[in-house]
Amino acid sequence: MDLNYTKEEQAFRTEVRQWLKETLPNELREKVRLGKRLGKADMELWHSLLNARGWLAPNWPRAYGGCEWNAVQRHIFEEEACLAHAPRSLPFGLSMLAPVLLAFGSEGQRQRFLPRILNGQHWWCQGYSEPSAGSDLAAVKTRAVRDGEHYVVNGQKTWTTLGQHANWIFCLVRTDPDAKKQEGISFLLVDLDTPGVTVRPIVLIDGEPEVNEVFFDNVRVPAENLVGEENKGWTYAKYLLTHERTNIAGVGFSTALLTTLKHVAGRVKSGGRPLAENPHFAARMAQAEIDLMAMATTNLRVVSAAAKGQAPGAESSMLKVKGTVIRQELTSLLRRTMGPDALPFQPDFLDGGSNAAALGPDHAAAAAPSYFNMRKLSIFGGSNEVQRTIITKAILGL
Amino acid sequence: MDFNLTEERTMLRDTLRRFLADKYAHENRRALIAAGEPFDTGIYAGLAELGVLGAMFREDQGGFGGRGFDLMVVFEELGRAGVIEPVLPAVLAGGLIAAIGNGRQRGLADEIIAGTHVAALAQGEAGSRYDLNHVETTAAAEGDAIELNGIKTHVLYGAEAQTLVVSAREAGVAADAAGISLFLVPVNMPGVTVSGHRNMDGIPSATVALDDVRLADTARLGAAGEGLEALEASVARGLTAICAEALGAMEAAKDLTISYLKERKQFGMPIGKFQALQHRMADMLIEVEQARSSVINLAGNLDQPRALRESHASAAKNLIGRAGAQVAEECIQMHGGIGMTDEYALSHFARRLTMIDHLFGDTDYHLERFIALKAG
Numbered sequence: 001m002d003l004n005y006t007k008e009e010q011a012f013r014t015e016v017r018q019w020l021k022e023t024l025p026n027e028l029r030e031k032v033r034l035g036k037r038l039g040k041a042d043m044e045l046w047h048s049l050l051n052a053r054g055w056l057a058p059n060w061p062r063a064y065g066g067c068e069w070n071a072v073q074r075h076i077f078e079e080e081a082c083l084a085h086a087p088r089s090l091p092f093g094l095s096m097l098a099p100v101l102l103a104f105g106s107e108g109q110r111q112r113f114l115p116r117i118l119n120g121q122h123w124w125c126q127g128y129s130e131p132s133a134g135s136d137l138a139a140v141k142t143r144a145v146r147d148g149e150h151y152v153v154n155g156q157k158t159w160t161t162l163g164q165h166a167n168w169i170f171c172l173v174r175t176d177p178d179a180k181k182q183e184g185i186s187f188l189l190v191d192l193d194t195p196g197v198t199v200r201p202i203v204l205i206d207g208e209p210e211v212n213e214v215f216f217d218n219v220r221v222p223a224e225n226l227v228g229e230e231n232k233g234w235t236y237a238k239y240l241l242t243h244e245r246t247n248i249a250g251v252g253f254s255t256a257l258l259t260t261l262k263h264v265a266g267r268v269k270s271g272g273r274p275l276a277e278n279p280h281f282a283a284r285m286a287q288a289e290i291d292l293m294a295m296a297t298t299n300l301r302v303v304s305a306a307a308k309g310q311a312p313g314a315e316s317s318m319l320k321v322k323g324t325v326i327r328q329e330l331t332s333l334l335r336r337t338m339g340p341d342a343l344p345f346q347p348d349f350l351d352g353g354s355n356a357a358a359l360g361p362d363h364a365a366a367a368a369p370s371y372f373n374m375r376k377l378s379i380f381g382g383s384n385e386v387q388r389t390i391i392t393k394a395i396l397g398l
Numbered sequence: 399m400d401f402n403l404t405e406e407r408t409m410l411r412d413t414l415r416r417f418l419a420d421k422y423a424h425e426n427r428r429a430l431i432a433a434g435e436p437f438d439t440g441i442y443a444g445l446a447e448l449g450v451l452g453a454m455f456r457e458d459q460g461g462f463g464g465r466g467f468d469l470m471v472v473f474e475e476l477g478r479a480g481v482i483e484p485v486l487p488a489v490l491a492g493g494l495i496a497a498i499g500n501g502r503q504r505g506l507a508d509e510i511i512a513g514t515h516v517a518a519l520a521q522g523e524a525g526s527r528y529d530l531n532h533v534e535t536t537a538a539a540e541g542d543a544i545e546l547n548g549i550k551t552h553v554l555y556g557a558e559a560q561t562l563v564v565s566a567r568e569a570g571v572a573a574d575a576a577g578i579s580l581f582l583v584p585v586n587m588p589g590v591t592v593s594g595h596r597n598m599d600g601i602p603s604a605t606v607a608l609d610d611v612r613l614a615d616t617a618r619l620g621a622a623g624e625g626l627e628a629l630e631a632s633v634a635r636g637l638t639a640i641c642a643e644a645l646g647a648m649e650a651a652k653d654l655t656i657s658y659l660k661e662r663k664q665f666g667m668p669i670g671k672f673q674a675l676q677h678r679m680a681d682m683l684i685e686v687e688q689a690r691s692s693v694i695n696l697a698g699n700l701d702q703p704r705a706l707r708e709s710h711a712s713a714a715k716n717l718i719g720r721a722g723a724q725v726a727e728e729c730i731q732m733h734g735g736i737g738m739t740d741e742y743a744l745s746h747f748a749r750r751l752t753m754i755d756h757l758f759g760d761t762d763y764h765l766e767r768f769i770a771l772k773a774g
């Protein structure tokens with residue numbers, strides 16, 4: 001064992017840091033730093049900057065324009081990007097759909113879709129959940145019926161993150177209603193501009209319409225958009241989920257959050273001294289930091305152990321549970337740090353649409369909304385209860 | 399000992415609960431907030447008519463209650479329904495006026511009880527965090543007038559009030575206990591600028607700038623330089639109110655979650671059949687009962703000497719803060735995605751519970767204060 005970064009890894013870190021310094025526009029950095037909401041254009045800009053450097057797809061093979069970075073390189077990149085207040089790149093095309101296409105798609109589908117993920121022509125969203133299929137994902141009811149060279153799709157998806165910006169959705173659809181529920185599901189790619197698709201936003205607890213309902217009313221989808229084999233979709237869906245979870249520990253985000261937390265707690269005064277010097281609060285911050293230091297290593301241990309290009313198995317459930325708990329704790333501490341200044345709801349400031357100064361110090365406006373928003377971490381991608389069940393069965397053998 | 403409510407309080411609770419069940423639908427509350435309305439004046443008048451405001455004051459103050467258990471009974475119901483109308487400022491500012499106002503000033507309390515006047519407490523400042531004694535706003539004698547200068551922050555219902563009760567310093571430096579006075583400031587005085595906003599939980603709030611606001615010295619509430627003691631006592635009443643409100647919100651969130659666990663099916667059965675969730679509901683029930691006991695402890699000691707009253711205030715606010723966070727977070731989690739939506743009432747209870755922790759001292763603040771009070 002050697003916990004030191006190699007010379008090459010250190011050089012990589014320097015290169016990433018330098019690139020971020022030169023390339024990340026100030027306006028975008030400030031938005032991320034203050035926890036403002038990013039618009040469609042912000043995300044597209046960030047993707048195009050990464051793509052121009054060839055760094056948009058860390059996990060993909062080089063042949064398709066990816067980086068083929070190993071776990072340590074990905075960790076370094078993520079940490080540097082978060083500390084530089086870079087946006088998070090969108091996972092839906094890059095680390096959800098792409099691994100499925102690479103493993104199970106046709107070469108034609110790879111050639112058609114992968115370049116468009118990179119150049120920003122396609123914005124993907126994830127059409128898994130339905131009103132009655134949440135944790136019990138295999139209960140999806142959205143129907144796809146073969147009709148000549150098309151599938152006709154009817155049904156509803158929900159909780160579709162950023163579906164309002166997307167132009168494509170990958171869906172789990174039921175193609176065989178008579179088979180056992182896991183065995184009648186297919187993985188279908190749908191152009192959201194097709195007639196019969198309706199996208200309706202859902203406003204969440206932080207006031208932001210981050211997710212959507214997507215309705216399908218006799219939507220005709222070319223049969224060539226089926227990934228892999230009909231009725232084998234459940235296998236692909238689960239494969240995708242393990243990839244979805246590889247970055248789920250969110251060590252980079254937590255590291256950046258901790259830095260912000262320490263900075264703010266060092267400035268905010270409580271009883272005449274900085275909050276960071278209050279022994280009680282200092283203890284809570286230290287506890288979170290200790291957990292995070294261990295998590296960084298747990299994450300690398302698990303991710304490095306997986307074969308090249310593959311996702312870790314049930315172990316990723318550990319990363320999901322502990323990683324999200326740590327991140328939620330940090331947002332909770334940041335909210336508490338702001339004291340009464342966490343109270344005001346300032347959507348105009350958060351949307352960046354207003355130049356009005358925020359009430360309270362830096363980070364106050366976003367503190368409560370992001371605390372509330374981060375409750376999602378333990379719900380989506382397989383809830384933390386579902387992850388514990390996976391650990392119980394797959395690792396503990398209970 | 400007797401843990402039963404008096405007949406009057408039982409009646410007040412029952413009529414208030416019926417009134418709110420009848421008139422205070424979650425959809426209306428949401429529509430009101432979305433429309434940018436601070437609160438519903440019709441509902442507020444209805445609350446006054448029911449005697450909700452009168453119950454906040456003692457008989458000798460023109461009311462018919464004013465004890466800890468009156469506050470508790472009322473605010474638990476307000477919390478259960480998610481009421482955003484300005485009953486809390488009636489306790490805080492109205493309570494101060496009734497407690498230490500002179501004969502003329504106490505006329506305002508009658509209007510507050512009638513629901514025709516809103517007075518708001520303006521005590522917070524940018525540097526004060528949760529310390530009532532951290533007052534930098536100055537009150538300087540100018541001949542026989544007093545001139546106020548400073549900025550008051552997080553003034554709940556400040557933009558809806560006609561009168562502000564302002565803490566300002568006549569002597570000493572920022573954190574001194576002595577030298578703080580309270581003043582009645584009509585919001586339409588020259589030099590008073592009120593900028594309103596809304597808080598995360600839907601409650602209206604404001605920042606108040608005071609620039610050379612000239613007051614007659616009859617505007618002083620209570621004795622010069624001795625305002626802190628009354629302010630602290632009034633905040634203890636406010637803490638009783640918001641702790642009880644949090645209790646009501648916890649009960650409501652818990653009830654919504656119990657119903658949902660019975661109703662929502664996954665894997666072919668109600669999710670309430672999963673032991674992973676059952677045990678957490680059981681833990682939640684235990685914490686909510688603990689929270690109720692801590693509010694009872696505070697309400698029952700509200701009229702006791704300072705040391706006893708304040709240690710119960712800090713104990714309750716600490717426990718309520720912990721239980722509130724647990725209830726808010728667990729109820730959202732056990733609902734899954736639906737728990738995070740603005741449309742569903744749960745997220746509003748979760749927001750109120752969380753933001754109550756940021757009012758008049760959070761869990762950590764009151765833990766330390768409790769330690770100090772017990773040591774001292």
Ligand SMILES: Cc1cc2nc3c(=O)[nH]c(=O)nc-3n(C[C@H](O)[C@H](O)[C@H](O)COP(=O)(O)OP(=O)(O)OC[C@H]3O[C@@H](n4cnc5c(N)ncnc54)[C@H](O)[C@@H]3O)c2cc1C
Binds near residue numbers: 136160211
């Ligand atoms: C902000 C946000 C963004 C999302 N984005 C997307 C997206 O882009 N695409 C998409 O397809 N989906 C998305 N989701 C949906 C997400 O994957 C689901 O919310 C999640 O799978 C849980 O399903 P549910 O909400 O229906 O809750 P339910 O499955 O009804 O669960 C409710 C509660 O019961 C628990 N529970 C359920 N079954 C069990 C069990 N067997 N044992 C113990 N406990 C159990 C759950 O853990 C949870 O606490 C998003 C969700 C959120 C909140």
Ligand SMILES: Cc1cc2nc3c(=O)[nH]c(=O)nc-3n(C[C@H](O)[C@H](O)[C@H](O)COP(=O)(O)OP(=O)(O)OC[C@H]3O[C@@H](n4cnc5c(N)ncnc54)[C@H](O)[C@@H]3O)c2cc1C
Binds near residue numbers: 673
């Ligand atoms: C100090 C001590 C004093 C005691 N005194 C008495 C006494 O005076 N009289 C008497 O009759 N007995 C007494 N007991 C015995 C006690 O009642 C049993 O230990 C207890 O009922 C648990 O049974 P068990 O030890 O067989 O454990 P098990 O029942 O085998 O349980 C093992 C573990 O599994 C858990 N578990 C079991 N069933 C479930 C379930 N359905 N869901 C979730 N978790 C479950 C348990 O909580 C425990 O953690 C005493 C025990 C102790 C430790």
